[in-house]
Amino acid sequence: MQEWAKNTGKYREGVDTPRYARWKTRLRCAFNKASDIVEVVSERQTLDPEPYRVYQFIAVAGNDNVSYNSLCNCLPVEGEM
DSSP: OHHHHHHTTSOOTTTSOOOHHHHHHHHHHHHHHOTTEEEOGGGOBSSSSSOBOOEEEOOOTTOTTOOOHHHHTTSOOTTOO
16 A cells, blocks of 8 residues: 555655555545446455455456556465465
8 A cells, every 4th residue: 555655656665654544544535436347345344353355456348547556466366476
């Protein structure tokens, strides 16, 4: 989420104080607003000691140039975790 905050200009490393809860909320709101990102409700665990939600990126019909660069370049890639 910190990388997303940097990418959107909401956080400047060394200048701003990290606000993880706020970033998480903003990222979730951005996902919920996007027409090509949907929450997989059956996979979420909100009552777990470590709650999480699962989102799926879907291709928009008729858009061959789908780019998730503004969001995905800040999310961990499998194998980098």
